[in-house]
Amino acid sequence: MKRIITTLSLSALLIGCTTQIKESDFIAQDESTIAYSKTFINDLNDRTPNHDVKPITLNVEDESIELNGLHLDNNKTTKTILYIPGNGMSVEDAAKNALINLAQYQFDIVIFDRRGLGATKGKASITNLIKDANLSYQFTKGQLGASTLIVHGFSLGSFVAAQVAKQQPIDGLIMEGSATNITEWVDEAMPWYTKVLFDVQVDKAFYTVDNKKVLQDTYKGPLLVIGGGKDEQTPIALTHGLFSASQSQNKQLVIADEAGHNNMFENEDVRTAYQTFLSHL
Template sequence: MHNSVNRVSSVIIAAAVLMTTACTVRLSEDTFIASDDSATPFTAEFTHQLQQAMPNNTINPISLDASEQARLHGFYIDNPNSKTTIMFFQGNGMKIEPHTLNTLTRLSTLNTDILIVDRRGLGASEGQPRIYNLVADAQLQLDYLHQQYQPDNVIIHGYSLGSFIAADLAKNNKIAGLVLQGSATNADDWVDEKTPWYMSPFMSLEMPQGFRNIDNEQVVANHYQGPLLVIAGENDEEVPPELSEKLFAASQSAQKQLIMVPNVGHQGMLDSKKTLQQYQAFIAEL
């Protein structure tokens, strides 16, 4: 969830001064979902860096017209030997430029095509982010992928906050596989894990219904039964690995795997060579 954990932790710390009496902590989409004041186009230097990192692939900038007159920007990275596409949904506050060069480089070693788009209100994309339009934007991207590139297989990969968008998309579409990385079960469980035990009796939490409507645990338990790969960091303090384990246990998928990456926190999970090998094996079995 990138910056979102810091935002919630700040709210909890602020509430600590009210511990002598019951208090209500309110989370809003404006304060929780990171956004920029204005869109920033990708630089030619960054596109060149992508091309250098994966010289055998074609880097295609893409633009999509979304609802509310927002224009979304990203990349389709075309591997000439693949008809499988990974759709990657980033964590909160995670912009394609400058945050994803390493991630995209790691994913490119899986020898698939990659679709990645800055979510609205962040990086190169316009608009005001809300849960409902982030979900709609994800569907727009998937529809565009099928219309423009006709992949044989689509793998939806969500990281951190992006895992909620990925799982919701998997709930309503036929896909080849779902990858949830650094993922929580749902917003309530995640906030509970981030709230010190000594504050819990004094706090109640209010959040927009949109946050509760996207629930990874409900998706894998009741809706999505296709191949599932859950990736967690053993030392993740932002999204505790226990939530990934709970998510994995709730899944009804016949083909599922949990990768617990040792000695890694919320970032760096894909830096593990073994993790990428296991990811590649997951793809090969689809």
């Protein structure tokens, strides 16, 4: 987001204009989708020896959409992490690092490619991201039999995760590389000197997902907020603001001071905090 705003700011500074952030432009889409290969599944199985990697499909019946994903099944537990990736992050992208990091905690892991990304056809919008995430929750509880279900959202996925927490009885919420809301995100990302020179107009859809409001007004359950001290996409001030807004009596904030947006789990404090959070659920 900050890179987008910075580019817009420089352009507008030169010409003076009103700039729009459109939902259709912001949410990344693949040019084509492709099914998971046997090589990919076998490689992920090799890298997660305590889990059995199983492709899964969730039918969105009223729209003839099939969400494709993976269930990393640890046969010693039914406690589950539902992982909601960031913008443009497919299941295969997540398998490079995120799923490997999460697999060390010995929980089941469920992840789906959203519409128009990875192995799932269609076109994503904020509305159907939220709809599909709620269906993913119901599928994980009902079809996969999760006894405890933690929702972990990364970056844009954290906004979707918060909406699941708002609507479903989840057992814990993890927000990684997250922000408060679109208004504060844009305000934090824009250089001060550009604010008097041009106006940023944001699609109304972005205002329907407000992490700060969810944590203030609705979700009071266990919460772990993870931030990167050098994260340029979700500035650390927003991470602190998100944590402060939470009314939960069981909340924890952990900051990887040296981390950017994509490498927070390289920090030992983050890994330890994650383990502690899960062990208390």
